[in-house]
Amino acid sequence: MYSKRLDNLPPYLFAQIDELKEAQVRRGVDVIDLGIGDPDLPTPPHIVDALCRAARDPANHHYPSYAGMKEFRDAVAAWYRHRFSVNLDPETEITALMGSKDGIAHIPEAFVSPGDYVLVPDPGYPVYRTSTLFAEGRVHELPLLEENDFLPDLSAIPPAVAREARLLFLNYPNNPTAATAPGEFFDEVVDYAREHGLVVVHDNAYSEVSFDGYRAPSFLSARGAMEVGIEMHSLSKTYNMTGWRIGMACGRMEVIKGLKQVKTNVDSGVFNAVQHAAIAALTGPQDCIREASEVYQERRNILVGGLRELGFRVPLPQATFYVWMGVDNGLEFARRLLNDAGIVATPGVGFGKYGEKYVRFAITRSADRIREALDRMRGLDL
Numbered sequence: 001m002y003s004k005r006l007d008n009l010p011p012y013l014f015a016q017i018d019e020l021k022e023a024q025v026r027r028g029v030d031v032i033d034l035g036i037g038d039p040d041l042p043t044p045p046h047i048v049d050a051l052c053r054a055a056r057d058p059a060n061h062h063y064p065s066y067a068g069m070k071e072f073r074d075a076v077a078a079w080y081r082h083r084f085s086v087n088l089d090p091e092t093e094i095t096a097l098m099g100s101k102d103g104i105a106h107i108p109e110a111f112v113s114p115g116d117y118v119l120v121p122d123p124g125y126p127v128y129r130t131s132t133l134f135a136e137g138r139v140h141e142l143p144l145l146e147e148n149d150f151l152p153d154l155s156a157i158p159p160a161v162a163r164e165a166r167l168l169f170l171n172y173p174n175n176p177t178a179a180t181a182p183g184e185f186f187d188e189v190v191d192y193a194r195e196h197g198l199v200v201v202h203d204n205a206y207s208e209v210s211f212d213g214y215r216a217p218s219f220l221s222a223r224g225a226m227e228v229g230i231e232m233h234s235l236s237k238t239y240n241m242t243g244w245r246i247g248m249a250c251g252r253m254e255v256i257k258g259l260k261q262v263k264t265n266v267d268s269g270v271f272n273a274v275q276h277a278a279i280a281a282l283t284g285p286q287d288c289i290r291e292a293s294e295v296y297q298e299r300r301n302i303l304v305g306g307l308r309e310l311g312f313r314v315p316l317p318q319a320t321f322y323v324w325m326g327v328d329n330g331l332e333f334a335r336r337l338l339n340d341a342g343i344v345a346t347p348g349v350g351f352g353k354y355g356e357k358y359v360r361f362a363i364t365r366s367a368d369r370i371r372e373a374l375d376r377m378r379g380l381d382l
């Protein structure tokens, strides 16, 4: 009944975890869910107010423009200039997205022909792989290994693959490993992309969730980056707006143009009222960003401190709201946590085979719940 394309998709592990979690909940277990990559903090009130005002204005009830309102693109350009010292032309170098997932899911349609290679980090956000498969491209995994600080080794890509590669997905600060990339790495990426004529898509969803004074760079601030690629960005993680579905793709004009061409045929843009709210977010007070990072930083300290006391070797992440921990068998470990302690953690294999020996904790639950989770873990023989 289903297409070959759908049948070829890997099983969606997260749906299976949800089922196991639901079974525990039905049994009456007070489940602590550290599986969710979704901020538990609310959207700041000034952004909600902007949405409410805009929703009442009938002028916003029509089809939006495909690329996003001029005022939205201007706000994005101003935010990029201010935050990253990156200059973008709002006419040609920015388009609105229904969240960055929208951009990631559709970009291969514009640049990948059947059989072309796409370079995909493993472990990685699952949509890089599925969007490649939907475009009938071939996935070439870039292992993100601890000994390389979870950066891909571009020199290890076979020349035959590089020749037929069209796209390179990257994501720093990284989900799921929580790794960050030094600026020099992006320089190396630009050189590699130039040499092999491929389009770089950097997913910067977590640039604003960072700790201990660390500030994540934009890929677009690397020299030459604007000639080789784009950056997907989103208000989801930055302003606790995952449910609102708004993000942006920024960068090389021709790449933005290709993405817009696909999307024009797929969706009809982001609700203007949501764009007004996004403008309020991008141009309004930015204290909410720092405040959220402070909350996550405290939780990170509690979780990493507790896990280390339990004898685990776990790095202290500088960004993202994830803790990526090496274990013997991530799937088995996650199963035990859920069944014996009522804790949801995500087995690393859900992000690719190089994640098999890891679990990911999301610190999107309160400090008290994280302490409670650690107490329960102390009761297990892990």
Ligand SMILES: *Cc1c(COP(=O)(O)O)cnc(C)c1O
Pocket: 037, 098, 099, 100, 101, 102, 125, 171, 175, 203, 205, 233, 234, 235, 236, 237, 242, 245, 246, 247
């Ligand atoms: C959350 C996330 C996204 C998607 O966010 P949107 O809500 O679609 O903007 C994209 N990439 C990574 C790595 C993420 O973790």
